[in-house]
Amino acid sequence: MDCHTPISYNAYQVQVAAAEVYAITQRAAISSLNTCTFDRFPGETLFLGRIGGDYVGNPATYTYHYVMINSAGQFLAGLSRYEVDGGMDYAICKFGPNTRFISYTDSRRLNTNGDEPYYGSRH
Structure with missing residues (x-):
């Protein structure tokens, strides 16, 4: 994932960061996360969790x-602020x-080291 900086x-x-955000939602600590909406996924409240360090x-x-994940733990996109x-x-x-990831549809699946798809919601 390229976030418009030299860091990718x-x-x-991505899998680890998405799993960490999902774990926070499962501990009912949602108030510690930023939320947003995204036109590509209408009607969904999405959760944001940091990945990597700050870039200066x-x-x-x-x-x-x-x-960015949904309430089921599926990774939807990366965001640069x-x-x-x-x-x-x-x-x-x-x-x-x-x-x-080839598309937004494919981004909802995170691949493990093998060919088996990893779904954030199964974490």
Whole structure:
């Protein structure tokens, strides 16, 4: 997953981050997560959890990366939040060859090291 910075995330890193966010929702600690909506998935409340560390660009602008999951624990997209003109803006991360995601439909499945699909909701 490429989040518009030199930092990218492979499928395993996305899988771990999505599982951590899902675990928080299962512990009823949802209030500690940011929520959002996304037009590609209408009617769903989505949960955001951080992935990786902060990225500081040049000049010193901060960028934060998130995974976006639904209430079933399915990974839907990555999100990049970054400073621009004194405020914050957002961009959806792109799927790269390291994640093996070809489409948003495919992103709902996370692949394990083998060929068996990994569904966040089964975690």
